[in-house]
Amino acid sequence: MSSILTQDSSLMANAIRALAMDAVQQANSGHPGAPMGMADVAVALWGRHLKHNPANPQWPDRDRFVLSNGHGSMLIYALLHLTGYDLALSELRNFRQLHSKTPGHPEFGITPGVETTTGPLGQGLANAVGMALAEKLLAAEFNRPGHSIVDHHTFVFMGDGCLMEGISHEACAIAGAWKLNKLVAIYDDNGISIDGQVAPWYIDDAGKRFSAYGWDVIGPVDGHDVELMDRAIAKARQSAAKPTLIIAKTTIGKGSPNRAGSAKAHGEALGLEECKLTRDALCWTHEPFVIPEAAYELWDAKASGEEAESAWAARFATYKAAHPELAAEFARRVAGELPADFAQTVVDAAVAAHTQAQTVASRKASQLALEAFTKALPEMLGGSADLTGSNLTNTSSTPPLRFDADGQPTVDANGRLGRHINYGVREFGMAAIMNGVALHGGHIPYGGTFLTFSDYSRNAIRMAALMKSRVIHVFTHDSIGLGEDGPTHQSVEHAAALRLIPGLDVWRPADTAETVIAWGCALQSKHRPSALLLSRQNLPYAPKSGLEDIAKGAYVLAEPAEVGLKQKARAVIIATGSEVQLAMHAQAELAQVGIPVRVVSMPSTTVFDRQSVAYKRSVLPDGLPRIAVEAGVTDYWWKYGCAAVVGIDTYGESAPAPALFKHFNLTSDNVAATVRKVLSK
């Protein structure tokens, strides 16, 4: 290697170090250690390999880059700024301040070029697995001989923390099984975590571990030798049928004379004096936030990015000429737009469900809805965390996803690519991988497990909500109604707990029509994740006069007149899911004794809460006492001003479901008695 090259690399890396150190110092908050330690690796990747166009962060065939150790956010901010993204120096000066484009951890949607929100460790890595999967599937679906319009890599930086987290196991093990050869994970192996030198609590042989997952492993490589890293990345990009782990040995806080290699470099500003000493050590003569023009020139990726995207655009034009329908479909898919007639598909499916009025479990109702929707939407990519036959997430349109020995997705006997994923027993991994699939674009991911295990994946659900990603969770076996599996599997608090996550739509439909509408709303919510809570046990169809208000989250299901009473309702029973039938029976029982009540079905509190005040009042009139019924904790329901709540505030029990409903006094008799008690006050 020439000494000029070395000088150039050094200048590039030190520009990152200076920006990271100075921005953290300016904010007096942040993490200088990782950016300073990974600066040379970043030179190798971003300076020599990454395919991207700073002018268009949405270019579909760009390489994806994920900073899984998101606390090192100044690394990516520096890179985006230096390579030419719309991220001005003033934003870097404003690091971690209100409304800046440089929040404490990288946030999708805030900063151009940030592909996913990271910070909760391990999840960025799992997102990257999802992105690499999406790339492979889209390539298989859309590329044609002579036309390679989907062909990019996914690179991820990650630290010890990411690799200690359990989700790294789930995501990387399945990445190996999926043979994601275009996934390159670079491990910042600096031997330091917040509590100090990791040896007493982290002794994994990471190479051996990833080899056990079926990955190629390169290194350890000196992470401060740009040439070696360059070669390692070049080799990784050539992998035929395996993802690659590159172990980069680095020094955290590299450049700081007194903090490099220590936990002190990790999560706090170096201090003005140490910043000065670091400048001296790096021979960096520039003031804070002053980057020499030579560094900008070396980093500038605008021209090369423009050229790369133009070349792709030309290829895409040729493709479009040869395959106009495929090209249009590709454009629709990556834009995340549903087919124009999809709204009608939802209406048709809902009407059909209403007409057939079947008594089935809502998990089965979900599968029936999915039959229609997976047929209409080739972008739907289903899956289950090893509970396919229980979650009923598969349909006749979704063959299981499989890969051949060369790592290519296989087609079934009918020539169809797989669209239903066996995620294995990896709930958190599944959720975070789905986030990555959604972020990549081209698919709408959905995946199933038991509702109780939403606990395992909870933070990834939250991340989807924070990122406004269209990811759909199918949570079956939604209460004590699952019966014999007992309290570990009975989700008494989970419906309420999920509803607390800002930006997540939670649906607990009562019958087939509500389930169809719930799916329809979830699929049509381009910027919002949804969770569907579904029963294991059969639920009767709830007769209704219309379907249009279901999508508003709650609606008047039955007025007193419908059970033969002419008076106006004296109370409202609010119910969800499997308890709507209890409300209906209670209404009939109360009618027998001349008490008129209204039944409101509320499949989605989160959606209902967004309706107009007028609509909300029309469903829940002022002055009418409200009684809520749900087979779960009662705390949540008081927000609707209820006079009483019938629910379960303890854990469930192991027994057949009918015995449990009786045991927990979740009966129509008790609902009716509760209404009478409220009215007698």
Added chain:
Amino acid sequence: MSSILTQDSSLMANAIRALAMDAVQQANSGHPGAPMGMADVAVALWGRHLKHNPANPQWPDRDRFVLSNGHGSMLIYALLHLTGYDLALSELRNFRQLHSKTPGHPEFGITPGVETTTGPLGQGLANAVGMALAEKLLAAEFNRPGHSIVDHHTFVFMGDGCLMEGISHEACAIAGAWKLNKLVAIYDDNGISIDGQVAPWYIDDAGKRFSAYGWDVIGPVDGHDVELMDRAIAKARQSAAKPTLIIAKTTIGKGSPNRAGSAKAHGEALGLEECKLTRDALCWTHEPFVIPEAAYELWDAKASGEEAESAWAARFATYKAAHPELAAEFARRVAGELPADFAQTVVDAAVAAHTQAQTVASRKASQLALEAFTKALPEMLGGSADLTGSNLTNTSSTPPLRFDADGQPTVDANGRLGRHINYGVREFGMAAIMNGVALHGGHIPYGGTFLTFSDYSRNAIRMAALMKSRVIHVFTHDSIGLGEDGPTHQSVEHAAALRLIPGLDVWRPADTAETVIAWGCALQSKHRPSALLLSRQNLPYAPKSGLEDIAKGAYVLAEPAEVGLKQKARAVIIATGSEVQLAMHAQAELAQVGIPVRVVSMPSTTVFDRQSVAYKRSVLPDGLPRIAVEAGVTDYWWKYGCAAVVGIDTYGESAPAPALFKHFNLTSDNVAATVRKVLSK
């Protein structure tokens, strides 16, 4: 091996198979595959190695056995029944029925001999790591030359599902770092999970993986060859400084002619016809639930168990004679009793905090409380998921836990054993390991992370609550008050979400005194886990007239008279944690304009909810409008009949904390304005 031995083993194994198959058939619910597949391994372990006394499931020095693949519950029920525990055949006939001792998944506290509740996969394995850690630490603390009163193994059975779960990575990696040589994990490697043959989604080389963690690996061994399994276990028991993984190759549903080796064997009854065919194939001529006397005799562990415990009791008597104080302390510790003077220690610490009235972050207040309590309670075993300096879980009494090359816990310069664990970045693993430590007995585990990452460990927190285990979670950085780290780290919904978990006490103290009391209550709650939600930022001491009501979860902190108003309060402001100061300021502001309000500090809603109606009314009088203030989602607070709630129903932002409180309108001005608005209605 002699053929008689083989015949005996076969009879023993088939007794398990018959009971499992017949109980599942009787319930028409359950999982026959794992018990039938693991029956021979169980013969080797329970028939030849396990040290236990069926007459006394509480014998402190028994081996611990964990069925991490808890769906195979009939395996452990059969073993407990056959070896002589208080588990009658009638209970097995009553499998999965209401109030039986044989719930769908094994539940601690229901069935004698069940050491932990399992079912949520991977957690049993992590519990076992905690148990093995507890054994090692107690042995180091209490054994003396010539006196080995703590010396037992922890055995765990686990399936593919457990090993796919991320928590298996966290728990097993740290078990390797801890050199838990008395931990023996036996992997039921049957190649089948619910979705079928695992190969498309699970290709891990488990041996290589565990070897990368620093484990010894034995096998693959034929899991149906009792002699080979016997030898493998014998070898594993001799491991000097490493935990051991034994890979047992088995056939799921072994014995069933048409279902063995297939996913159909996993989770449903075989059906009467297949039960009959299985009987024929096994040459098992007995009716359902009829076990031949010969099988009972072979399995009976009552005499050997009695003998083993007696021998230990004799050793313990000798130990007691030589070390009477240690013996008494050991007895106290394993009984989980606090020292008699501990209640006074809490009072003293609370009074000291009250007197000093320091302005500190509540995480710092927690560390101050811990200084007193870790000194008083040698059983406290602290830790942090790589955030020790942030969570402030360590004290001058808790040296870091370290192990030497031989796997022995080391002592520090003052001869003290480690009592603070660096768990690494493994929140879920930490929580489940703490559950295991608590279940083992002898320690009170506590561990810290950021509140937002309670999501990662949520299901283990739930499991502690379900098992009524004394495990204490220290969750710092408890709202937007952490500032610049931004929305990924700001736990707007977590306080509310944790309060929904039945049986968990959640504390969000406002100052040093409340923090001391919260810790005191948590430590004194022998049958309940607790979570302490603590601030990153400083909180002023809230002047108060007394301390005794804090332990009731909520109390009147300030009446109008205390801000110079003689009228009775016209409203109540309820606040928690960092928002109590806002309530106090608002009270003063309102006093300026002649509006008298009461301030209630409610550090624990869950504790307050258990108080008498009279006490609750005394704090929150009927007819007085209530306004709640908390820097989190508002939904939860309506349960207290609030007229208004001041909170945050969106995600946070990245900025310095003062800017955020202003941005989100969490100000005393807004609280005061809200009160005025409520009163003007």
